[in-house]
Amino acid sequence: MTLARDERIFLTVLLVNLAVALVYLLAGVLFLVPAHAAAAGEEKGEALYDNRRTYLLRFLVMVLCPVIGPLFFFMGQLFYLLVFWRDVDLADVIFSKERVRTRMKADEERERDIIPLEEAILVNEKKDLRMVMMNVIKEDIRNSLASITLALDSEDSEASHYAAAVLSDELNKFRLYVQRLWRQIQEEEPGETECEEILLDYMDNILRQRIFSDHEQRKFVNILTESAESLYGKDPSRLTLERYEEVCLRALEVKEFDRASKWCGRMKEQFPEELPSYTCRLKLSFARQDREDFFETLEALKRSNVVIDNETLELIRIFS
Structure with missing residues (x-):
């Protein structure tokens, strides 16, 4: 008699679990998946998350793991709603490359021969002047424009050409940027x-x-x-x-x-x-x-x- 009652309870639990799993599958496939696709504006297919295959796999887990399966998915959804109920505000998050400091090994051979650009122009050694000009051009040259201007009068045509090209490019950038900001100030x-x-x-x-x-x-x-x-x-x-x-x-x-x-x-x-x-x-x-x-x-x-x-x-x- 006790065994028969236990069997009835077990069968009742299985039937209730199956009904819950079936309702979950039908609700997901017939209502939730189309609703998510419409909200996302996806015309070509279903979303990669919460699609029909996902609901089918969850249905199988609920059937194979009675009570535990439905409780697991229910608690997971409840935790998501309580903890992640709103989107993360990334307005104040700044991704700045300026904070990244790259550590590079010093080029001792090159730095041993570095001299100021003004001195290279005065000495007028073509090799030294060209090397200094190329090293300056590789760096941030905005603070060195006055020194580069001195190279325009150099007897070395190649060095003066480097200086003219760099100055022309930087000054044009300056003019355009100032004009753009000045217009923005007016507006x-x-x-x-x-x-x-x-x-x-x-x-x-x-x-x-x-x-x-x-x-x-x-x-x-x-x-x-x-x-x-x-x-x-x-x-x-x-x-x-x-x-x-x-x-x-x-x-x-x-x-x-x-x-x-x-x-x-x-x-x-x-x-x-x-x-x-x-x-x-x-x-x-x-x-x-x-x-x-x-x-x-x-x-x-x-x-x-x-x-x-x-x-x-x-x-x-x-x-x-």
């Missing part, structure tokens, strides 16, 4: 400052090398100061001390004294006790030959608590 929303900040930092790195003609240098300095003006109008706090200094110095180089004076005043107002605030005013007064303002600024610097570098200290010694 920015009132609170956006990203393009101005990028343009200020990018242009100063090239303009400080004085590789353009006077007319073109003045043109780009005007774009630089206009970008700084735009940034100042939107958010003055985004103008760092370094950006104030670069705008002042570039304006001084093209003898835009009124514009340089305006930015020196703004830098003094925002960074009153910083060394560049004094040195830029000293350079402006010297360029204008304004002795009174020069010595007033110099005396104010000596009375201040600003830490003075060697160059400024030497200046104080000369004029004291």
Whole structure:
């Protein structure tokens, strides 16, 4: 009697398990798979996940492993819904190649013979000059454009050709990039400052090398100061001390004294006790030959608590 009741319970469990597995198979094949395919917009076939073959294999597992099979899939789906119920937000994840540092073995033979490009031009040894030019071209040349410009007057035609080709390419890139960023600044929303900040930092790195003609240098300095003006109008706090200094110095180089004076005043107002605030005013007064303002600024610097570098200290010694 006990055995017969156990057999009935066992058969009931098997039938219920089979019914559950069958309902799962039919629901997946007839409803879930077409719904997933329609949501994914897949017209050529089913998705690689949760397709009809997957539901068939799960059905066989449920039939061959009564109770355990359905419970396994049910708990797996429940865990997925509780833990992975929303998509991962990758908006703040940055994949930057700049963080990858490649360690390469030093080329001792090449580095033993390295000399500055200026010295190679002065010595005028064709072999050394060409080797230095090729080594410079292989590196990031944006900080070496002024030195490459010197090679244009070299007696070695091949070296001067290298220099002309590199300069032409880099300066064209600079012109196009500045024009594109300047257009983006005109189209920015009132609170956006990203393009101005990028343009200020990018242009100063090239303009400080004085590789353009006077007319073109003045043109780009005007774009630089206009970008700084735009940034100042939107958010003055985004103008760092370094950006104030670069705008002042570039304006001084093209003898835009009124514009340089305006930015020196703004830098003094925002960074009153910083060394560049004094040195830029000293350079402006010297360029204008304004002795009174020069010595007033110099005396104010000596009375201040600003830490003075060697160059400024030497200046104080000369004029004291």
